[in-house]
Amino acid sequence: MEPISTPHDYLPVLVQAAIAVGFVGFALSAAAFLGPRLHGRKKEESFECGIEQQGDARRPFSVKYLLIAILFVLFDVEVIFLYPWAVNFKALGAVGFVEMVVFVGFVLAGLYYVLRKGVMRIE
Amino acid sequence: MSALVLLSVVGVVLLYLGLFGRRTALAATGVAGLLGTIALIATGWHLESPLFAGIVRFDGPARAYTLLMAGATVLLFLFGVDYYARMQRNVAEQYALMLFSLVGGILIVSFSNLVMLFLGIEILSIPLYILAGGKRDSFRSGEAAFKYFVQGSFASGFLLMGLALVYGATGSFDLAAIGTWSADAAHGHDTVFLLGLLLTLAGLAFKLAAVPFHFWSPDVYEGSPTLITAFMSTVVKTAAFAAFHRFIAALHLPDAVGTMLLTMTVLTLFLGNVVALRQTQFKRLMAYSSIAHTGFLLLALVGGDPRSGDVLFYYLAAYTLATVGLFIILTLAKRAAQGEEHIRIFRGLFRERPWVAVAALLMLLSLAGIPFTAGFVAKYRVFMLGLAGGHVLITFFAVAMALLGIYYYALVVREAFAPREQEGGTLAVAPLNWLVITLCGVGVVALAVWPVALP
Numbered sequence: 001m002e003p004i005s006t007p008h009d010y011l012p013v014l015v016q017a018a019i020a021v022g023f024v025g026f027a028l029s030a031a032a033f034l035g036p037r038l039h040g041r042k043k044e045e046s047f048e049c050g051i052e053q054q055g056d057a058r059r060p061f062s063v064k065y066l067l068i069a070i071l072f073v074l075f076d077v078e079v080i081f082l083y084p085w086a087v088n089f090k091a092l093g094a095v096g097f098v099e100m101v102v103f104v105g106f107v108l109a110g111l112y113y114v115l116r117k118g119v120m121r122i123e
Numbered sequence: 124m125s126a127l128v129l130l131s132v133v134g135v136v137l138l139y140l141g142l143f144g145r146r147t148a149l150a151a152t153g154v155a156g157l158l159g160t161i162a163l164i165a166t167g168w169h170l171e172s173p174l175f176a177g178i179v180r181f182d183g184p185a186r187a188y189t190l191l192m193a194g195a196t197v198l199l200f201l202f203g204v205d206y207y208a209r210m211q212r213n214v215a216e217q218y219a220l221m222l223f224s225l226v227g228g229i230l231i232v233s234f235s236n237l238v239m240l241f242l243g244i245e246i247l248s249i250p251l252y253i254l255a256g257g258k259r260d261s262f263r264s265g266e267a268a269f270k271y272f273v274q275g276s277f278a279s280g281f282l283l284m285g286l287a288l289v290y291g292a293t294g295s296f297d298l299a300a301i302g303t304w305s306a307d308a309a310h311g312h313d314t315v316f317l318l319g320l321l322l323t324l325a326g327l328a329f330k331l332a333a334v335p336f337h338f339w340s341p342d343v344y345e346g347s348p349t350l351i352t353a354f355m356s357t358v359v360k361t362a363a364f365a366a367f368h369r370f371i372a373a374l375h376l377p378d379a380v381g382t383m384l385l386t387m388t389v390l391t392l393f394l395g396n397v398v399a400l401r402q403t404q405f406k407r408l409m410a411y412s413s414i415a416h417t418g419f420l421l422l423a424l425v426g427g428d429p430r431s432g433d434v435l436f437y438y439l440a441a442y443t444l445a446t447v448g449l450f451i452i453l454t455l456a457k458r459a460a461q462g463e464e465h466i467r468i469f470r471g472l473f474r475e476r477p478w479v480a481v482a483a484l485l486m487l488l489s490l491a492g493i494p495f496t497a498g499f500v501a502k503y504r505v506f507m508l509g510l511a512g513g514h515v516l517i518t519f520f521a522v523a524m525a526l527l528g529i530y531y532y533a534l535v536v537r538e539a540f541a542p543r544e545q546e547g548g549t550l551a552v553a554p555l556n557w558l559v560i561t562l563c564g565v566g567v568v569a570l571a572v573w574p575v576a577l578p
Contacts, residue, residue, distance in 0.1 A: 010291070010315065109135060116142050 141215020267346025282326025426512025
């Protein structure tokens with residue numbers, strides 16, 4: 001097969017990388033040089049508003065939210081597979097239908113597993 | 124295809140068995156699934172090849188490696204019956220994750236497209252990150268999982284960048300097409316291709332734990348549950364080496380890459396053997412021994428000899444048998460010694476369990492490469508390959524390192540055959556464990572007289 005690219009074709013990537021690094025370097029150093037330095041108890045808190053913070057970050061906390069968020073992403077991505085299938089439903093025919101049933105079956109099996117493991121049981 | 128589907132479905136079935144509390148059926152179901160896979164692969168039933176639009180090719184070596192990995196997993200599952208007997212939670216998940224990881228292993232020993240190589244490595248690795256942290260209350264286990272995950276992701280990054288550059292240079296992900304492209308003399312000095320190859324090989328070398336990409340392995344081996352350590356050093360190592368060989372054997376390697384591989388071989392041989400001399404914790408010793416063996420295995424590959432596939436397979440089979448058996452004996456001794464891992468826990472093993480000690484002796488001799496064991500034949504074949512490839516100096520260096528290696532295995536042997544000073548806990552051996560230890564011990568001797576050649 002003929003080469004479809006040469007090292008020169010990667011030059012834009014290098015330029016892009018240089019710009020990205022340059023901008024970060026510029027922004028950080030500009031902030032460091034130009035910005036005023038004031039310290040205070042209120043100022044060094046993590047969040048300016050919202051719920052009052054308690055203790056520091058080194059304490060165990062429930063990962064329930066994380067689990068639910070990850071599961072959402074998982075099932076969301078799996079649903080995305082349904083769209084191209086739905087568009088090509090007629091072209092894929094019976095074989096495509098069976099394949100999708102198997103796929104959805106696996107997803108449902110996963111959902112049942114997750115429910116049964118008690119991931120959704122808040123409290 | 125049928126084998127891959129069977130293994131994945133058995134994995135899901137295991138999860139459900141765990142969900143409904145059928146703990147006793149777990150190992151049996153897993154072993155049944157694995158034996159089914161072995162039968163499917165061995166008889167070639169429904170073994171369409173090429174598969175998935177030509178990105179997977181179940182040729183002879185792929186089938187042989189699949190059998191080896193599935194066989195090793197069977198041994199580990201049999202060991203798991205006793206190992207997981209006291210574990211309360213999430214036992215089914217551990218078995219299932221090992222099966223999913225094995226699926227990844229099968230995919231990378233049979234890949235014929237670089238996309239499949241990457242996907243396979245991820246399918247292999249992601250369950251391992253979880254498995255390394257299998258002991259939930261153990262600090263070391265958590266540390267192992269975290270280190271493995273961070274460094275593994277880093278290696279995946281290298282691999283992906285490398286594959287992208289190889290694609291950029293050659294215009295194809297297909298292994299055969301890249302091989303044809305690289306055989307063209309005009310492409311011998313293509314910078315993009317060279318850079319891509321180096322990054323890809325670096326990413327793969329991480330999985331092999333070849334120096335200088337070995338930093339994760341001692342900590343991860345030590346922190347992971349022993350069964351998982353055994354899984355990593357046998358099944359995962361086999362898969363990674365088979366994939367590595369499949370990749371470099373298909374290509375016409377530029378000279379610079381050959382030099383890099385030779386350098387890596389020498390460094391791995393040196394560091395693995397020399398650092399192992401000072402280890403007193405058995406798992407760390409096995410980790411460095413594993414690095415040392417990576418060096419010997421690399422030596423079998425660098426020559427690019429057509430026979431290197433056979434030698435690689437033979438070496439990996441011998442190494443797998445010895446390693447599985449030794450890790451089981453370690454678990455039993457560790458249990459009797461209340462969780463200690465210093466090699467002195469083997470003291471008095473011969474007095475107490477003569478047969479287990481003799482099996483341990485055979486396996487250690489095989490790892491050290493003493494005559495009349497499979498390890499010796501394997502090392503001998505590697506050295507002959509090295510000489511045939513014209514790497515005389517490096518082969519002599521490897522022989523010297525092999526001799527050095529005898530020392531640290533001998534230390535363990537001495538402990539096992541020394542009388543114990545004070546009475547400790549007794550070493551209980553469950554019948555299944557005894558069976559697996561016997562299989563491994565007899566296996567390393569039997570393999571020595573069975574010259575394996577890949578189909």
